[in-house]
Amino acid sequence: xxxxxxxxxxxxxxxxxxxxxLLNPANNDMELVAIFTxxxxxxxxxxxxxxxxxxxxxxxxxxxxxxxxxxxxxxxDLPEQGPTIAxxxxxxxxxxxxxxxxxxxxxxxxxxxxxxxxxxxxxxxxPGMFSIxxxxxxxxxxxxxxYTFWGKGVSQGHSDAIRRIAGVKDAKxxxxxxxxxxxxxxxxxxxxxxxxxxHLRDCFVVAEEGADxxxxxxxxxxxxxxxxxxxxxVHFISEEExxxxxxxxxxxxxxxxxxxxxNNTQIIEYSxxxxxxxxxxxxILVAYARAAARLNExxxxxxxxxxxxxLSMLSPKSEDELRKGLL
Amino acid sequence: xxxxxxxxxxxxxxxxxxxxxLLNPANNDMELVAIFTxxxxxxxxxxxxxxxxxxxxxxxxxxxxxxxxxxxxxxxDLPEQGPTIAxxxxxxxxxxxxxxxxxxxxxxxxxxxxxxxxxxxxxxxxPGMFSIxxxxxxxxxxxxxxYTFWGKGVSQGHSDAIRRIAGVKDAKxxxxxxxxxxxxxxxxxxxxxxxxxxHLRDCFVVAEEGADxxxxxxxxxxxxxxxxxxxxxVHFISEEExxxxxxxxxxxxxxxxxxxxxNNTQIIEYSxxxxxxxxxxxxILVAYARAAARLNExxxxxxxxxxxxxLSMLSPKSEDELRKGLL
Numbered sequence: 001x002x003x004x005x006x007x008x009x010x011x012x013x014x015x016x017x018x019x020x021x022l023l024n025p026a027n028n029d030m031e032l033v034a035i036f037t038x039x040x041x042x043x044x045x046x047x048x049x050x051x052x053x054x055x056x057x058x059x060x061x062x063x064x065x066x067x068x069x070x071x072x073x074x075x076x077d078l079p080e081q082g083p084t085i086a087x088x089x090x091x092x093x094x095x096x097x098x099x100x101x102x103x104x105x106x107x108x109x110x111x112x113x114x115x116x117x118x119x120x121x122x123x124x125x126x127p128g129m130f131s132i133x134x135x136x137x138x139x140x141x142x143x144x145x146x147y148t149f150w151g152k153g154v155s156q157g158h159s160d161a162i163r164r165i166a167g168v169k170d171a172k173x174x175x176x177x178x179x180x181x182x183x184x185x186x187x188x189x190x191x192x193x194x195x196x197x198x199h200l201r202d203c204f205v206v207a208e209e210g211a212d213x214x215x216x217x218x219x220x221x222x223x224x225x226x227x228x229x230x231x232x233x234v235h236f237i238s239e240e241e242x243x244x245x246x247x248x249x250x251x252x253x254x255x256x257x258x259x260x261x262x263n264n265t266q267i268i269e270y271s272x273x274x275x276x277x278x279x280x281x282x283x284i285l286v287a288y289a290r291a292a293a294r295l296n297e298x299x300x301x302x303x304x305x306x307x308x309x310x311l312s313m314l315s316p317k318s319e320d321e322l323r324k325g326l327l
Numbered sequence: 328x329x330x331x332x333x334x335x336x337x338x339x340x341x342x343x344x345x346x347x348x349l350l351n352p353a354n355n356d357m358e359l360v361a362i363f364t365x366x367x368x369x370x371x372x373x374x375x376x377x378x379x380x381x382x383x384x385x386x387x388x389x390x391x392x393x394x395x396x397x398x399x400x401x402x403x404d405l406p407e408q409g410p411t412i413a414x415x416x417x418x419x420x421x422x423x424x425x426x427x428x429x430x431x432x433x434x435x436x437x438x439x440x441x442x443x444x445x446x447x448x449x450x451x452x453x454p455g456m457f458s459i460x461x462x463x464x465x466x467x468x469x470x471x472x473x474y475t476f477w478g479k480g481v482s483q484g485h486s487d488a489i490r491r492i493a494g495v496k497d498a499k500x501x502x503x504x505x506x507x508x509x510x511x512x513x514x515x516x517x518x519x520x521x522x523x524x525x526h527l528r529d530c531f532v533v534a535e536e537g538a539d540x541x542x543x544x545x546x547x548x549x550x551x552x553x554x555x556x557x558x559x560x561v562h563f564i565s566e567e568e569x570x571x572x573x574x575x576x577x578x579x580x581x582x583x584x585x586x587x588x589x590n591n592t593q594i595i596e597y598s599x600x601x602x603x604x605x606x607x608x609x610x611i612l613v614a615y616a617r618a619a620a621r622l623n624e625x626x627x628x629x630x631x632x633x634x635x636x637x638l639s640m641l642s643p644k645s646e647d648e649l650r651k652g653l654l
Contacts, residue, residue: 026469142353264602275591314466
């Protein structure tokens with residue numbers, strides 16, 4: 001059987017996560033054939049020694065690539081690159097700006113439908129796996145409440161926000177779910193939880209020499225949207241300590257549905273505990289790249305989300321093998 | 328929009344669970360129109376006052392019913408009734424004899440394909456929801472191990488096996504997952520676990536007056552396949568105590584995938600904590616009945632499992648609403 005030819009567009013942490021997943025022999029029904037970048041290709045050394053090509057030349061490879069995995073950021077890269085590339089290639093991405101998903105879906109759908117390509121959007125772990133957990137649980141237990149907790153994990157957005165404060169040299173922010181709130185949910189209490197009751201924020205900050213630590217701590221804790229609605233702890237540490245203890249990119253989270261049938265409480269819980277967020281997200285994108293290639297070959301096109309794709313499409317196993325081994 | 332017309336075939340605990348789910352106003356895109364039984368319909372009183380009809384007359388209702396939910400047992404009822412009914416109606420069932428699924432699938436597929444009906448098989452929680460958890464996790468983390476733990480919950484099969492022992496009047500058996508084994512899995516150890524290391528069996532037995540308790544306990548603990556490979560505890564209790572404390576039908580379980588990407592461990596965990604096993608399974612069947620009706624209307628037919636059905640088909644919400652609210 002011919003291998004599915006995959007390209008990566010954007011070679012940051014996520015792009016490298018995708019590359020590692022494609023190097024896994026268990027995924028050898030796929031092969032990585034190109035990495036597109038906005039940077040100077042000569043400056044980039046890849047783990048797999050795959051050819052690195054300027055994104056400007058992406059349109060020249062349409063006969064060599066089955067799926068392009070879009071690894072740019074959701075804020076600027078994907079809204080710009082997505083619709084253009086979706087008109088040329090089957091695509092997969094982890095677009096995660098929840099509020100803008102309907103708009104992004106429409107644009108990707110228009111673009112990919114035109115050329116009868118398939119564009120699978122928002123298939124990271126949230127949105128993506130957690131969306132499936134939420135929709136599946138709600139369909140089965142329509143009476144009840146769903147709770148999503150994130151962490152413990154590094155929030156890139158919150159870390160960046162701290163770094164923009166005057167006097168801050170570097171920072172890492174951890175989002176931590178509050179265990180007692182999760183226990184109430186698991187006990188079937190269906191509590192109404194405020195933002196503050198669901199998550200804590202824990203910040204590790206390297207200050208410039210002589211900076212006013214009190215002011216920095218106050219600015220962090222009072223920052224609107226990012227921190228003001230949370231209980232936030234600030235630790236000032238050295239640059240070495242930050243590098244040594246806070247360089248990893250762990251994350252995770254919980255989706256808990258507490259529902260009722262008759263007089264009975266039924267709890268469905270889905271959770272992730274990830275040592276590397278980008279490697280995990282990369283692995284999800286690779287599984288959906290397989291699905292995208294297969295579905296397009298069967299004649300499906302347009303934008304799709306995790307809700308639209310049968311799980312059998314994600315596995316390298318045949319439908320017979322899945323029924324025999326995993327059902 | 329016209330409601331999906333649903334019938335139940337088999338009115339035991341599971342049939343009643345389905346009936347309760349159909350009475351939930353959140354599922355009012357469906358309506359229960361008939362209950363088929365092998366018993367004398369006159370002897371059956373239903374919660375919803377739905378018409379009860381002898382199963383012998385099931386072929387006369389093909390213009391009145393969109394989906395029949397098969398609520399018979401997997402050992403005898405479904406292999407017999409399933410293929411016959413699947414030739415007349417779209418069907419949904421929770422066939423759960425794992426070893427016989429491929430054979431059952433083939434029979435249902437032949438039968439339903441002939442009349443261009445759809446037969447959704449094995450969509451309880453295991454097989455069903457847990458199958459999805461296993462296949463999804465393995466597709467995303469192909470390098471790793473998957474563990475399924477069941478309980479704490481009542482095993483009907485094991486309870487029945489105890490009841491067949493001479494001198495036993497009644498019994499309930501609980502399957503209990505061993506917490507320390509689960510912790511090793513969650514820690515990413517990828518342990519090799521024997522049957523004995525994964526689950527305990529806890530038995531509550533009502534003995535006939537004057538029965539030899541020591542012999543009964545020995546017969547339980549040494550029973551091949553059912554108990555001999557487990558650490559089993561036997562408690563002799565009174566009939567009243569059994570009725571008062573052990574009449575509920577709780578169950579649940581855990582699917583844990585421990586996988587690796589690069590040098591990192593990634594853990595995916597899915598769990599259920601159910602106060603009523605039949606009501607929960609009934610709720611799953613109802614969601615898949617919606618999917619069966621919709622898919623058949625779109626021209627799909629033949630046997631399908633949980634792996635083949637996009638999750639958007641299960642929800643009463645539109646695809647737009649799902650993307651906006653749950654993605």
